[in-house]
Amino acid sequence: MLQQIEEPCSLGVHAAVVIPPTWILRARRPQNTLKASKKKKRASFKRKSSKKGPEEGRWRPFIIRPTPSPLMKPLLVFVNPKSGGNQGAKIIQSFLWYLNPRQVFDLSQGGPKEALEMYRKVHNLRILACGGDGTVGWILSTLDQLRLKPPPPVAILPLGTGNDLARTLNWGGGYTDEPVSKILSHVEEGNVVQLDRWDLHAEPNPEAGPEDRDEGATDRLPLDVFNNYFSLGFDAHVTLEFHESREANPEKFNSRFRNKMFYAGTAFSDFLMGSSKDLAKHIRVVCDGMDLTPKIQDLKPQCVVFLNIPRYCAGTMPWGHPGEHHDFEPQRHDDGYLEVIGFTMTSLAALQVGGHGERLTQCREVVLTTSKAIPVQVDGEPCKLAASRIRIALRNQATMVQKAKRRSAAPLHSDQQPVPEQLRIQVSRVSMHDYEALHYDKEQLKEASVPLGTVVVPGDSDLELCRAHIERLQQEPDGAGAKSPTCQKLSPKWCFLDATTASRFYRIDRAQEHLNYVTEIAQDEIYILDPELLGASARPDLPTPTSPLPTSPCSPTPRSLQGDAAPPQGEELIEAAKRNDFCKLQELHRAGGDLMHRDEQSRTLLHHAVSTGSKDVVRYLLDHAPPEILDAVEENGETCLHQAAALGQRTICHYIVEAGASLMKTDQQGDTPRQRAEKAQDTELAAYLENRQHYQMIQREDQETAV
Missing domain, CATH: 1.25.40.20 (Ankyrin repeat-containing domain)
Known part of the structure; x- marks a missing residue:
């Protein structure tokens, strides 16, 4: 293709987020003036102290000279390779393929500061943080230090274990197999929103006696700012056990599944020991000048949470949805208010099935006093804090990217036709075995899918509404679902598959179903992935091949074995x-x-x-x-x-x-x-x-x- 060597590169479909090569200039390594003089070189081997700081004295291999354009939203990608069971190490290669490698950075190689300094003059800059909520907090704190004006908005590709901030901003609870090209489009199209960030100032409690001291406790919090929540009691104790075990044996915590299993086991053992049952006796809470201590002592919680975002503990919603007759407002992450919530063991267990904690108050400032060493955690970073006086106040607001719900839902068959009032769509499901064995290939998976029935939904339905219709299919005695060719019921873990990409299916996170319209993921048929479906061989009306035959130019006729005909040699x-x-x-x-x-x-x-x-x-x-x-x-x-x-x-x-x-x-x-x-x-x-x-x-x- 030598004839194309002089053609300008269009930078592809993601040109708006790609850093053009013309912006990147190679930096010359500074020459050592002492090299020319042998006399000076031999004079002394002592290293002179430099007046420049370590950051100023560091040589960088390239510099950025941007040419601002209102149509561009250049993207800086930070990947934490250790997040969520080392998923980051795999996905970084995909970003290097789609983008300019000079805009993709591995956070294990020195952190985000150097890259942010290098790109600080780039207009309309956006950041994609690939990691857990801790990775996002690290980047936001670095942006605070550098004081970039205006601060670039931060999007999230969730690779951590909990991913509560990612869920709040519609990025989902974890990365499965969504194409990187789709992720880049979502970052480019996302809405810019604000996120409250809260200062934490802790000092020793002078009223605590020597008998209240604990040798294993510390006087300092692990972080002095939080984006998600600050909590003390039962949940912090469980997180501290996990953190200490991971520090001692990091090789045993290299997957998201394994991490969650450890959390569950530690929570159960802590519940049996009842280590946090006397929490209310050792804390005093004052919110906006109002003392909540009597209310807390009546409740006798085993955990108290100061919550900034609606999500907590891997996706639960502890504040719930207070109605008009309540004394509380719905929760927001940009209103300058904290939600204070108490949990008993009963309400903690109810969280997993849609319950909520005891709403205590919404406030702008908190003064928390503890009289003994208590486990606390700041955005998932735990410690055992000695008796202290902690003040919580609003620090600033960070600029974030929220994944947008796409309003231009395309009709099923033609862009010129309006969206119909109702859609009648065939639903087919795919087993996890076929999904993985056929390498997500769209055409082969369509052949391997099992028809489930037909649903009728409004033309502008999102996937949340469509899910309710699909789950009712097999409950209808005389409906379309009764004629399903398989008697195997849907499992609770099924998810939608996007069938509109060029050559393959990919899973849609359940936390993002409200962002997708039915017409955006399907054309003539909706496909769902059911991890507990036995596979295509379970269909009673199909022959035994468990997956479709490869495409071939011939249509062979099976040779029947009749009488004494021997099988082929x-x-x-x-x-x-x-x-x-x-x-x-x-x-x-x-x-x-x-x-x-x-x-x-x-x-x-x-x-x-x-x-x-x-x-x-x-x-x-x-x-x-x-x-x-x-x-x-x-x-x-x-x-x-x-x-x-x-x-x-x-x-x-x-x-x-x-x-x-x-x-x-x-x-x-x-x-x-x-x-x-x-x-x-x-x-x-x-x-x-x-x-x-x-x-x-x-x-x-x-x-x-x-x-």
């Missing part, structure tokens, strides 16, 4: 695989051929298909042969993955890895598939296999923990 199957004759192989299999047949060298059909590089035959064998074929070895100890790696067949390697092949198997030379790719000098394939090998190890550990 194994040599016929091997010959079909060697000749890359997909139609013949499919016909032989349907006639009863054994897909696990081996030749004299113990080579399976899959070994032969890999040798010829036939993707269709490989996919067919992966879909229909027993799982044992994946790790079957020939005489020299090679699996089919070893063979594909040595031949540099990247797509076939991807198919085999995604089907569940082991990446740890070694051949007679002791090489893993990754090492075979390295010997073939295919560095990209070796890097891919190394990443998948690491991911496979994490999955195996998670499964062992779950068991």
Whole structure:
């Protein structure tokens, strides 16, 4: 494509958020003037102290010279690779592909300060924080230090465990498999909103006696500002146990699932011990000059929360929805008020099923006095705080990006037609097995889907409303749902799938269903993912293949076995695989051929298909042969993955890895598939296999923990 080398690059569909290469100038490394003089060089080995600070003296490899444009919203991406079970390490590669690598930063390599200083003069700058709520707080505190005017708004890609701030701003409770291209569009289109931030000032309580002191307690809070909440009592004690265990054994806390399991176990043991039952006796709370201590002593809470945002404890809503007859206002994250809530063990348990805590007050200032050491937490950062006097007051407001609900809902069939008053839509569901085995491929998943029934919804319905209609399907005795071809009920964990992307489906987080219209995720049919559906083989009206056949140019006719007709010989199957004759192989299999047949060298059909590089035959064998074929070895100890790696067949390697092949198997030379790719000098394939090998190890550990 040399003829295009002089053409200007349009920067693609996300040009508005991409930093143009013309803005980036290479910086010259400053020359050492002492180099020229040998005499001066030998004179002294003492290092002179520089008057410049460490930040000023640091050399930067490039500088930014922006050309402002009102149409541009340049994006700065910060990724915390350790958040949410190391998800960040995987997603950073996608951002490097879509954006200019100079606008994507790994927070483990020095934090956000240097990058923010470098881009401080960029007009209309936006920031995407990929991590947990702690990562967002880190970036907001750095923006406070740098005093950028105006401060760039911050969007969130939730990779943490709780993600309460991300849920509040409509970014969802965690990243699943949404395409990075969609995420970038949401950041560009998002609404700019304000977020209250609160100062915390703690000093020792002079009235506390020596008997109230605790050797393990500290006089300082872990953070002096919070965005989400400040709490003390039961929940802080559980978080402190988790934090101390993770510090001692970080390798045991490398997944979101494992973290939540530990939280649950610690909460249960703390409940049995009753360590926070006397909390009300040791605290005094004054809000806007009004003493709430008598009310708290009557309630006898085991946890008190000072809440800034509506979400808490991984998505619950502890303030609830007070009506007009109550003395309280609905909660907002930008009104300059804190919500003070007390929890007993009963109300804490009720949170998970839609309950709320005891509403105490809404206020602008809090003075909290503790008379003994009590566990506290600030936005999830815990400590055991000695007897103290803590003052909470409004610090400032941060500028954030809230994911917007798209109002331009496209009609089902044509942009020129108005949205109809009612939509009659077929609902089909997909099993998690098919979803993963077919690599999210849209066309194959449509064939593998199980019809559930038909719903009739208003034309402007969002997914929350549509969910209610779908869940009523199987409750209607004479409705459309009664004719569903499967008797298996919907599980509580089902979610919607977006069917409008070019080649694949992706999941929609339940917390974001109110942001999506039905017409935005489907054209003629709504698809949902049910993790507890048995798979396509569970359909009574379908033949046994558990996934659709690969697309082929032929339509083979099955050879029926009548009378004493013998099944095909194994040599016929091997010959079909060697000749890359997909139609013949499919016909032989349907006639009863054994897909696990081996030749004299113990080579399976899959070994032969890999040798010829036939993707269709490989996919067919992966879909229909027993799982044992994946790790079957020939005489020299090679699996089919070893063979594909040595031949540099990247797509076939991807198919085999995604089907569940082991990446740890070694051949007679002791090489893993990754090492075979390295010997073939295919560095990209070796890097891919190394990443998948690491991911496979994490999955195996998670499964062992779950068991």
